[in-house]
Amino acid sequence: MTVQRADARRNYARILAVxxxxxxxxxxxxxxxxIARTAGVGSATVRRHxxxxxxxxxxxxxxxxxxxxARATASAGAPDARAALLEWLGALTAYASSARGxxxxxxxxxxxxPDHAPACCSAKLAGAADPLLQRAAQAGAVAPxxxxxxxxxxxxxxxxxxxxxxxxAAEANRLxxxxxxxxxxxx
Amino acid sequence: MTVQRADARRNYARILAVxxxxxxxxxxxxxxxxIARTAGVGSATVRRHxxxxxxxxxxxxxxxxxxxxARATASAGAPDARAALLEWLGALTAYASSARGxxxxxxxxxxxxPDHAPACCSAKLAGAADPLLQRAAQAGAVAPxxxxxxxxxxxxxxxxxxxxxxxxAAEANRLxxxxxxxxxxxx
DNA sequence: GTGCGATACGGAGGGCCCCACCACTTAGCA
DNA sequence: TGCTAAGTGGTGGGGCCCTCCGTATCGCAC
Numbered sequence: 001m002t003v004q005r006a007d008a009r010r011n012y013a014r015i016l017a018v019x020x021x022x023x024x025x026x027x028x029x030x031x032x033x034x035i036a037r038t039a040g041v042g043s044a045t046v047r048r049h050x051x052x053x054x055x056x057x058x059x060x061x062x063x064x065x066x067x068x069x070a071r072a073t074a075s076a077g078a079p080d081a082r083a084a085l086l087e088w089l090g091a092l093t094a095y096a097s098s099a100r101g102x103x104x105x106x107x108x109x110x111x112x113x114p115d116h117a118p119a120c121c122s123a124k125l126a127g128a129a130d131p132l133l134q135r136a137a138q139a140g141a142v143a144p145x146x147x148x149x150x151x152x153x154x155x156x157x158x159x160x161x162x163x164x165x166x167x168x169a170a171e172a173n174r175l176x177x178x179x180x181x182x183x184x185x186x187x
Numbered sequence: 188m189t190v191q192r193a194d195a196r197r198n199y200a201r202i203l204a205v206x207x208x209x210x211x212x213x214x215x216x217x218x219x220x221x222i223a224r225t226a227g228v229g230s231a232t233v234r235r236h237x238x239x240x241x242x243x244x245x246x247x248x249x250x251x252x253x254x255x256x257a258r259a260t261a262s263a264g265a266p267d268a269r270a271a272l273l274e275w276l277g278a279l280t281a282y283a284s285s286a287r288g289x290x291x292x293x294x295x296x297x298x299x300x301p302d303h304a305p306a307c308c309s310a311k312l313a314g315a316a317d318p319l320l321q322r323a324a325q326a327g328a329v330a331p332x333x334x335x336x337x338x339x340x341x342x343x344x345x346x347x348x349x350x351x352x353x354x355x356a357a358e359a360n361r362l363x364x365x366x367x368x369x370x371x372x373x374x
Numbered sequence: 375g376t377g378c379g380a381t382a383c384g385g386a387g388g389g390c391c392c393c394a395c396c397a398c399t400t401a402g403c404a
Numbered sequence: 405t406g407c408t409a410a411g412t413g414g415t416g417g418g419g420c421c422c423t424c425c426g427t428a429t430c431g432c433a434c
Contacts, residue, residue, distance in 0.1 A: 183330055
């Protein structure tokens with residue numbers, strides 16, 4: 001392929017816009033067919049631009065993910081490494097539990113193509129969290145053996161498990177706090 | 188209804204047996220229709236005995252859930268309250284991550300009928316965990332504000348988030364350990 | 375043993391969805 | 405202005421979920 005044709009780019013954008021609304025409304029298992037209908041294209045066109053549901057979800061969330069990544073790099077040099085990490089994890093949790101479908105998308109990551117992994121959401125987040133984690137670890141604030149991927153996984157799990165709560169964001173935040181401080185401290 | 192007819196009871200048992208295998212093989216979103224076919228009954232019969240997918244899942248897991256509950260009550264009087272709690276949580280995690288679909292079933296709980304809640308899996312587990320938690324708390328081993336439901340929710344989340352890992356059980360156990368000890372201790 | 379009423383069954387049909395194929399349109403270069 | 409490859413969307417097959425309703429079966433009463 002040389003470069004995408006103009007109409008293809010137009011359709012891509014339109015589908016993505018509709019998909020954002022639809023995923024926000026119905027979560028990760030929004031109907032692809034419905035998205036196609038609303039966008040005024042055939043269902044095959046959706047599948048061409050986004051071969052799998054996972055691909056579409058990643059595209060939908062990628063901007064916000066990038067924002068979180070940027071935020072992480074911005075606070076990489078903050079004076080209090082521990083606080084910076086905590087704050088970022090809080091932001092991640094808040095966003096993930098407000099954006100229906102993100103958490104499911106994160107767990108699905110790496111389940112299909114093994115090599116497409118580095119480009120996917122969770123890898124990007126883990127990559128962004130890593131510097132924060134390293135600095136906090138150097139400050140002696142982090143338990144041994146914790147990886148950035150662990151942090152993302154834990155947050156994902158909390159969000160998934162609180163999804164059906166009333167006020168999921170608050171519950172998720174509370175459980176995050178618990179997890180960070182330790183449920184049964186002084187091991 | 189007076190009492191169930193003999194053939195109805197037979198069908199119920201047969202469906203349940205098939206459902207166990209099918210859920211073990213395909214997780215919480217196993218095909219109800221396929222279960223019906225394998226059991227040699229019409230799909231309507233499945234729906235009659237188990238009005239919702241959630242109902243079926245609860246039935247599938249109830250024996251094992253009851254076993255976990257029994258285990259909790261058995262170790263309610265153990266000398267080391269903290270160790271007893273930890274051990275039970277480990278067992279819960281191990282079972283949940285080995286039994287496909289259990290974690291999803293736990294998160295779905297209470298999402299439909301508000302009053303059927305007490306009978307459902309997660310409530311049963313939380314009820315069983317509560318005495319262990321209380322005793323551990325009295326021993327000063329538990330962070331303030333932790334409820335039994337929190338414990339079940341956290342384990343559920345960890346299991347959900349590690350489901351697509353290779354070796355999910357080991358990963359889940361590691362993350363449980365992290366959560367209990369605290370990722371970023373000394374709050 | 376037989377008849378009857380309530381209970382339980384399962385097939386059929388509608389709606390929705392995912393997926394793959396393929397004849398057709400259209401953009402963009404020469 | 406033509407040509408060609410890129411892109412499109414309609415269509416059909418396969419599944420699944422769910423509901424309705426005519427029918428078969430059970431189990432009690434006689």
